[in-house]
Amino acid sequence: MSRYAPLATHLHHVEPGEMIRLNFNEIESILGFDLPSSARRHRAWWANENRGSHSHARYGWLAGGFRVVGVDLERESVTFVRAPRSRAKKRIEISSPQAFEEFARHVLEDRFGVRLQSRGAHAVPKAFDFVSADSAIVGDAKYFTMVRGRNLPYAKFSVIAEHVWLLEKLGARKKFLVFGNDKRVPLEWLKRYGSLVKDVEFYFLTDDGNLTLLNRS
Numbered sequence: 001m002s003r004y005a006p007l008a009t010h011l012h013h014v015e016p017g018e019m020i021r022l023n024f025n026e027i028e029s030i031l032g033f034d035l036p037s038s039a040r041r042h043r044a045w046w047a048n049e050n051r052g053s054h055s056h057a058r059y060g061w062l063a064g065g066f067r068v069v070g071v072d073l074e075r076e077s078v079t080f081v082r083a084p085r086s087r088a089k090k091r092i093e094i095s096s097p098q099a100f101e102e103f104a105r106h107v108l109e110d111r112f113g114v115r116l117q118s119r120g121a122h123a124v125p126k127a128f129d130f131v132s133a134d135s136a137i138v139g140d141a142k143y144f145t146m147v148r149g150r151n152l153p154y155a156k157f158s159v160i161a162e163h164v165w166l167l168e169k170l171g172a173r174k175k176f177l178v179f180g181n182d183k184r185v186p187l188e189w190l191k192r193y194g195s196l197v198k199d200v201e202f203y204f205l206t207d208d209g210n211l212t213l214l215n216r217s
Contacts, residue, residue: 002059006030011064011080019069019103024076043113046071046078069209070106072115079106081209094207097143100180101129104141104205108178111211112137122170130178138167139176144185152188160189167200176201178211190215 010030014020028034039045048067050058061068061080070079094100108130109116114137116130121138130139140163144156160177167175179186183204190202194215202214 004060007060008064101141136173138172178203
């Protein structure tokens, strides 16, 4: 039995569809030994790799049915999400825009390799949902649906246009909007106004953690 098996056992008891964040000390308590120094220094140690030298992933969180979606080396914490099983993907229960924003934060931090906070950026008088410490990465979350499930949400289209305009005023290296809930909303907006977007990226994030770029800025 792998010495990382206790982590798999611990994760097996987490409710389906939930995220769980553990700090390094908690993981060490579960395992009964100290994590290697590379776990505290290198984000790659926490990669969801099932082959090669990543036996800690294979017999630890992956064996427990989870995958890592966020690593905060500064705070020494890791966020796990239950992985989809077979072809029927297990979705995370996201019941509000706030829950989506928090979930997106974990996924984006793992994607960009930096911590993202909600705060103002540059001289724009607005607090964005995701801002890196150096303000080089700035983005916002949008959890929109079509009207009555089929009609175009023109009021929400106006909100998207406003945020694109604000983001393009920034001197950030990467500017983006991340959408959840109904993929048709950003796609329909891009179909009509995408040619006017200069350098703002549109992403769609599914409830099982798949992040897809919708446009090429």
